[in-house]
Amino acid sequence: MTASVLEFSPENTRPFLQEVMEQSGQMLTACYQCRKCAAGCTVGDETGSFTPNILIRAIVLGDRETALNNELIWKCVSCYTCGTRCPNDIQTARITETLKKMAKKAHVQPVLPKVAAFHDAFVESGMRWGRLNEMEFMGVYELKNALREAKTKNYETVVKEFKTQAELGLAMLKLKRLHFGFLFSKGRGEIKALYRKNRYKQALKAKRG
Amino acid sequence: MEIAYYPGCSLQQSSSLYDHQTRMIFSRLGVELKEIEDWNCCGATSAGKVDDFLAVVMPARNIGIAESAGFTEMVIPCSACYSRTIVAQKRMQDNPELRDEINSGLTAKIKGSIRISTIMEVFLNHVSPDLIKQKLTHKFRGLKPVCYYGCMQTRFPYNVPASDNVENPQAMETLLKLFGIRALDWNYKTYCCGASAAVNDPDTALNLMAKIMKEAAARGANCFVTTCPMCQMNLDANQEAFCKKHDIKERLPVYFITELAGAAFGISPEDMQVDRHFIDSMTLLKELEQNEHKDK
Ligand code: SF4
Numbered sequence: 001m002t003a004s005v006l007e008f009s010p011e012n013t014r015p016f017l018q019e020v021m022e023q024s025g026q027m028l029t030a031c032y033q034c035r036k037c038a039a040g041c042t043v044g045d046e047t048g049s050f051t052p053n054i055l056i057r058a059i060v061l062g063d064r065e066t067a068l069n070n071e072l073i074w075k076c077v078s079c080y081t082c083g084t085r086c087p088n089d090i091q092t093a094r095i096t097e098t099l100k101k102m103a104k105k106a107h108v109q110p111v112l113p114k115v116a117a118f119h120d121a122f123v124e125s126g127m128r129w130g131r132l133n134e135m136e137f138m139g140v141y142e143l144k145n146a147l148r149e150a151k152t153k154n155y156e157t158v159v160k161e162f163k164t165q166a167e168l169g170l171a172m173l174k175l176k177r178l179h180f181g182f183l184f185s186k187g188r189g190e191i192k193a194l195y196r197k198n199r200y201k202q203a204l205k206a207k208r209g
Numbered sequence: 210m211e212i213a214y215y216p217g218c219s220l221q222q223s224s225s226l227y228d229h230q231t232r233m234i235f236s237r238l239g240v241e242l243k244e245i246e247d248w249n250c251c252g253a254t255s256a257g258k259v260d261d262f263l264a265v266v267m268p269a270r271n272i273g274i275a276e277s278a279g280f281t282e283m284v285i286p287c288s289a290c291y292s293r294t295i296v297a298q299k300r301m302q303d304n305p306e307l308r309d310e311i312n313s314g315l316t317a318k319i320k321g322s323i324r325i326s327t328i329m330e331v332f333l334n335h336v337s338p339d340l341i342k343q344k345l346t347h348k349f350r351g352l353k354p355v356c357y358y359g360c361m362q363t364r365f366p367y368n369v370p371a372s373d374n375v376e377n378p379q380a381m382e383t384l385l386k387l388f389g390i391r392a393l394d395w396n397y398k399t400y401c402c403g404a405s406a407a408v409n410d411p412d413t414a415l416n417l418m419a420k421i422m423k424e425a426a427a428r429g430a431n432c433f434v435t436t437c438p439m440c441q442m443n444l445d446a447n448q449e450a451f452c453k454k455h456d457i458k459e460r461l462p463v464y465f466i467t468e469l470a471g472a473a474f475g476i477s478p479e480d481m482q483v484d485r486h487f488i489d490s491m492t493l494l495k496e497l498e499q500n501e502h503k504d505k
C-alpha cells in the first residue's frame with residue numbers, strides 16, 4: 001500500500017496545537033478560514049502570500065516546521081489589524097509573538113535574524129538601565145548583527161549596514177535628535193527581581209508538567 | 210488641573226521636541242503635567258515578543274508610581290507606551306493573581322484603576338473649546354493635513370476599550386476643526402508605518418510607508434499630522450528613502466499635533482523646535498503665517 005499524501009495523526013497534531021493555544025491564549029480551532037485577517041494584514045504583500053489564516057491552518061494541522069519557519073512570524077509588525085477584524089476574536093499577532101518565543105526556545109534559526117536580535121537587544125537594554133538608551137541600544141544591536149554576518153563572511157552587508165546607520169546618525173546629530181546624556185531608572189532592580197522570580201516559577205511549573 | 214505625565218524613553222531622546230511641545234502647549238491651556246518619579250521603560254512591543262510577564266511588569270511599575278503619588282489620571286503621549294501601559298493595566302484587572310505577584314515586588318503598589326489617557330483625550334476632555342478659541346491667533350486656511358493615527362491608539366491585542374473609533378478615529382480631526390483647520394479624508398489613517406521594522410526589516414517598512422505617502426499625496430495633502438513619536442520619526446527620517454525607492458515626487462512635513470496647536474496659538478516654529486524635522490517643516494508653517502497676515 002502506498003502512503004497517503006496527507007497524513008493527519010491526532011497524536012502528533014494535538015500537543016503542538018494545544019501548546020500554541022495555551023501560550024498565546026487564542027482559540028485557534030475557532031478559525032473558519034474566512035480570510036478577513038489576510039485581507040487586512042499589513043505585511044500581506046511582503047510575506048509571499050503566507051497570510052495569518054495560513055499560519056493558523058498550519059498550526060491546526062500540527063505542522064510545527066512550517067509554523068516556526070515562515071516569513072510572517074518575523075515580518076509581522078504587531079499592528080493588530082488581524083485581531084481587530086477577526087469575527088472570532090483571534091489575535092494572530094499574539095500567535096506570531098508566541099511562535100517567536102517558541103522558535104527561540106527550540107533554537108530554530110529565525111527567518112529574519114535581525115528582527116530577533118532587535119527585540120532581544122531592546123529588552124536587554126531597557127532592563128539593564130531601566131530606561132532605553134537609544135544610542136547604546138542601537139550600538140549593541142548593530143554589533144550583534146555585524147558579528148553574525150561576519151561569521152558567514154558577509155562583509156559587504158556589514159559595510160552597507162554601517163554606512164546606512166552612520167548616515168542616519170549624522171542626520172540625527174545635525175537635528176539634535178541624538179541624546180548624549182545617559183538615562184536610567186533606580187527602580188530597575190525591582191523589575192529584574194520580579195522577572196527572575198517569575199522565570200523560576202515558570203521553570204518549576206514546566207518541570208512538574 | 211494636574212495630570213500625571215509619563216514621557217517614555219523616546220520623548221527624552223530622539224523625540225525630545227515632542228516632550229518640549231507637549232509641556233508648553235498644555236501649560237498654556239492650564240493643564241499641569243507632572244512627570245512621575247523614576248519611571249522606567251515600558252518595554253514597547255519588544256517585551257511582548259521576548260517575555261509575556263515582562264511585558265506587564267515594566268509598564269505596571271509606572272502605574273504603581275502614579276497611583277501611589279495620588280494621581281487619578283496619567284497621560285502618555287507616545288502611542289507605543291500608551292498601548293503597552295493600558296494593556297498591562299487591563300491584564301492585571303483581569304488577573305488579580307498576576308497583579309498580586311507583581312505588587313509583591315513593587316515599592317509603589319498598584320491599587321485600582323488610574324485612568325490612562327492619550328494626549329488627544331486630554332485635549333478633548335480637559336480643555337474647553339472656548340478656551341481654545343480664545344487662544345487662537347492664526348487660522349491657517351492653506352493647511353491641508355491628513356491625520357495619521359497609526360496602529361497603537363485604537364488597536365490592542367487584548368480586550369481594551371478604544372478611546373476612539375477603531376477604523377476611523379476622529380480625535381485629531383475634531384481638534385483641528387477647533388483650530389479652524391480642516392483635515393482631508395483618506396484611507397490610511399490607521400495603517401501601520403512598520404514601527405521597528407524600519408530598523409530591522411527596512412525593505413518591508415519602506416514599502417509600507419510608501420503606500421501611506423502615495424495616498425496622502427494623491428488626496429492633495431500638504432502635510433501629515435500625528436501624535437506618535439515612532440510614526441513621526443519613521444515617516445520623516447525615511448521619507449527621502451521610501452520616496453526614491455517608489456518614485457514619489459512629493460515631500461511632506463510630518464507634524465506633531467502639538468506643532469499645529471502651537472502654530473494656531475501663535476507660537477513661533479522655532480520656539481517649538483520644528484526645525485528639528487528631517488523633511489523641511491518650517492517653510493510651510495512660515496508661508497501660512499505670512500499669508501495669514503496678508504489676509505488681514
Ligand atoms: S479572520 Fe479570524 S476566523 Fe477569519 S481566517 Fe482570520 S483568524 Fe480565521
Ligand code: SF4
Pocket residue numbers: 037040041042043044052075076077078079080081082083092093096
Ligand atoms: S498584526 Fe501581524 S499578522 Fe496581524 S495584520 Fe498586523 S502584520 Fe498582519
